[in-house]
Amino acid sequence: DAGVIQSPRHEVTEMGQEVTLRCKPISGHDYLFWYRQTMMRGLELLIYFNNNVPIDDSGMPEDRFSAKMPNASFSTLKIQPSEPRDSAVYFCASSLRQRAFFGQGTRLTVV
Amino acid sequence: DQQVKQNSPSLSVQEGRISILNCDYTNSMFDYFLWYKKYPAEGPTFLISISSIKDKNEDGRFTVFLNKSAKHLSLHIVPSQPGDSAVYFCAASRRHGDDKIIFGKGTRLHILP
Numbered sequence: 001d002a003g004v005i006q007s008p009r010h011e012v013t014e015m016g017q018e019v020t021l022r023c024k025p026i027s028g029h030d031y032l033f034w035y036r037q038t039m040m041r042g043l044e045l046l047i048y049f050n051n052n053v054p055i056d057d058s059g060m061p062e063d064r065f066s067a068k069m070p071n072a073s074f075s076t077l078k079i080q081p082s083e084p085r086d087s088a089v090y091f092c093a094s095s096l097r098q099r100a101f102f103g104q105g106t107r108l109t110v111v
Numbered sequence: 112d113q114q115v116k117q118n119s120p121s122l123s124v125q126e127g128r129i130s131i132l133n134c135d136y137t138n139s140m141f142d143y144f145l146w147y148k149k150y151p152a153e154g155p156t157f158l159i160s161i162s163s164i165k166d167k168n169e170d171g172r173f174t175v176f177l178n179k180s181a182k183h184l185s186l187h188i189v190p191s192q193p194g195d196s197a198v199y200f201c202a203a204s205r206r207h208g209d210d211k212i213i214f215g216k217g218t219r220l221h222i223l224p
Binding site (some may be wrong): 035048070 | 143153156159200211213
């Protein structure tokens with residue numbers, strides 16, 4: 001398996017634009033997590049899914065953030081409108097038995 | 112409120128010596144703990160884990176110790192090597208609960224030559 005695949009690796013966008021981050025989890029994994037890494041908060045859990053169903057989105061910072069998992073092999077994290085404070089590295093991870101495997105992350109810069 | 116705390120943002124250790132990274136947690140419902148290692152521009156990778164029914168787990172140069180009464184765990188690396196220089200994240204979850212994995216802020220380990 002190729003591991004968790006995230007795209008794009010880097011995204012630079014202007015404030016106010018919509019940003020969509022994509023994730024393909026490892027086949028067979030039943031959990032998918034979205035994390036955000038910042039200096040201040042470390043690895044912050046935003047939302048996670050079990051069998052494509054959102055279980056806990058309490059970490060989503062604002063209504064500007066939304067996430068979907070339309071099927072077992074694809075998830076998106078959308079920010080609309082984006083703001084400079086959203087600049088961070090966003091990680092997607094998937095797991096089967098509580099050992100999460102991470103993608104390489106998307107570095108988002110909002111200018 | 113941080114449920115998993117790594118109070119040392121960075122640590123420098125001489126090559127060949129022991130590195131000890133510490134982690135505290137507040138939620139007594141956590142029953143499974145993990146350590147991840149992260150290099151720049153890469154995602155975190157799993158290093159070692161421990162269940163709450165144990166107090167020690169060893170894998171080569173890496174040992175994790177769990178003190179449930181103190182809600183504290185530590186990662187020992189012996190001997191430390193240059194390739195160990197990375198950011199280490201402590202994480203916790205409820206294996207028989209909601210299964211979400213909560214991470215600390217990380218500790219940057221520098222191995223000095």
